[in-house]
Amino acid sequence: MKKIVILLLMVSSLAAFPxxxxxxxxxxxxxxxxxxxxxxxxxxxKVMLNRLEEIKALDKSTLSxxxxxxxxxxxxxxxxxxxxxxxxxxxxxxxxxxxxxxxIIL
Numbered sequence: 001m002k003k004i005v006i007l008l009l010m011v012s013s014l015a016a017f018p019x020x021x022x023x024x025x026x027x028x029x030x031x032x033x034x035x036x037x038x039x040x041x042x043x044x045x046k047v048m049l050n051r052l053e054e055i056k057a058l059d060k061s062t063l064s065x066x067x068x069x070x071x072x073x074x075x076x077x078x079x080x081x082x083x084x085x086x087x088x089x090x091x092x093x094x095x096x097x098x099x100x101x102x103x104i105i106l
Contacts, residue, residue: 045085048078 041049055071063071091099 042085045082048082052078 052075055075058071060068060071
């Protein structure tokens with residue numbers, strides 16, 4: 001009796017939930033927009049990126065501890081400067097909600 005009940009539960013669970021692990025007949029649609037060509041990179045940003053590449057290519061095993069520490073500091077400051085030079089406008093989700101509420105109210 002138990003075996004029949006378990007068998008019926010298994011069959012009903014397989015029949016109730018469709019199998020979604022089928023391969024798609026068509027190729028999936030790419031929903032991401034193509035990235036536009038980047039604008040001209042400023043000269044100072046190019047210099048910082050080149051310096052980062054030089055540091056990355058450098059053989060750090062021959063450097064002393066203090067020299068490696070200086071390189072890490074330099075990399076951190078360059079990365080911080082690059083992030084600051086992003087010139088992007090960032091709005092938090094809370095600010096967007098407040099703006100939408102103000103637009104609806106007014």
